[in-house]
Amino acid sequence: ESQEYCPLQVMDIYVPKNADGTYKTGSFPVVITIHGGSWCRGSKEYYNYMTDFITDTCNCVHVNMNYRLTTGVPWGNDITYEDMLDDIQFVIKYLNDHSAVYHVDTSKIALMGHSAGGHLALLYAYKHPTQIDLVISEAGPTQFVDDNNNILADDENICAMVGIPYRLDESYTESEIAMLEQASPYHALQIIQNNADIPCTMLAYGNLYDEDYNLSGTDGVVPFFQSTVICDILGINNCTRFEFINIGHTDFG
Numbered sequence: 001e002s003q004e005y006c007p008l009q010v011m012d013i014y015v016p017k018n019a020d021g022t023y024k025t026g027s028f029p030v031v032i033t034i035h036g037g038s039w040c041r042g043s044k045e046y047y048n049y050m051t052d053f054i055t056d057t058c059n060c061v062h063v064n065m066n067y068r069l070t071t072g073v074p075w076g077n078d079i080t081y082e083d084m085l086d087d088i089q090f091v092i093k094y095l096n097d098h099s100a101v102y103h104v105d106t107s108k109i110a111l112m113g114h115s116a117g118g119h120l121a122l123l124y125a126y127k128h129p130t131q132i133d134l135v136i137s138e139a140g141p142t143q144f145v146d147d148n149n150n151i152l153a154d155d156e157n158i159c160a161m162v163g164i165p166y167r168l169d170e171s172y173t174e175s176e177i178a179m180l181e182q183a184s185p186y187h188a189l190q191i192i193q194n195n196a197d198i199p200c201t202m203l204a205y206g207n208l209y210d211e212d213y214n215l216s217g218t219d220g221v222v223p224f225f226q227s228t229v230i231c232d233i234l235g236i237n238n239c240t241r242f243e244f245i246n247i248g249h250t251d252f253g
Contacts, residue, residue: 009087011065011094012044015103016055027099029108029133030061032091036115036140039084039161040070046114061104065091067120070160080163081120081183088124092131110134114252115141115222116161122185122230125199129192132199138252139205139219142226143186149177158183186229193233201239203227206247221249 016024031054033047044064054062067087068079088111096106109132113121118140125135144153144162151170159166162183164176172180181187192198205227206219217224224243231239244251 009066009068009090010044011063011091013102014051014055014062014064016059016061023103024059025103027103027105028059028061029110030063030095030104030106031058031110031112032063032065032088034065034067034088034111034113034117034121036113036117037069038157039081039116040157042069042116047112050112060110061102063091063095070157078163081123081161084120084161085124085127088120089128108133110136112136112138113140114138115249116157119185122201123183123188125201126185126188126192129195129197129199134202135199136202137204137227139222139249140185140226141222142184143229144180144184145177145187151177151180153180186233189230189233198234198238201230201234203230203239203241204244204252205241206244206249206251208248209246215245219247219249219251 016028018024033044033050035042035044035046044066047064051062051064054060065087067084070079092109095102095104099106111121111125111132113119113136115138118137119142121135122137122140122142125132141153141158144151144158146152151172154170156166158180162179164172164179205222205224207224208216208218208220210216227241231241
């Protein structure tokens, strides 16, 4: 494809088929899946297992995408979440421009992601609420800074994704804290919380038992409250949350 569609990235597009292997006619909702991997690794193959379910059971087009990573190869060392969101936007633009070819009903777009992919799915959906009908996050981090400007996620991969230095002593500047906030789906949702076009949200998060067989409040990587803060804003009418007891962060799929 041309430079307009970010040729450094690739995606797989699966269209619903009839029992005889021919493609179905008509236009179908589309589910775009976004892999995890701490924003620095992973690939679209993670979601290959979903293809038959999305196309055959749900009767939807499945778009399984890659996106630029913070590892720096081959794009340089300055890739941030904003570039990753641009890659999602490129995919949606491509689908809009080629909707007839791939039988896509672009008025019905769902984003689904695991971990870092869940974060990106939520963040894109809340920054572009009129484009997305449904967003699904499996164990995606949602809030990096609380309402009192306390850092909630002090992590090298998060800092790299945001584009700020990782500080062992947590002495982040005000501007760096603001950048962490801007990268949080929670913050993006706060801005649009009174918008009638907020996408329906589905959250799936694990909660492991600790050594005393009490719920620990985390899946081993992402705390369970990262789903709660989103549901608290959206309420029960626009948010469905699943708590998977004793399911770890990498157990989804």
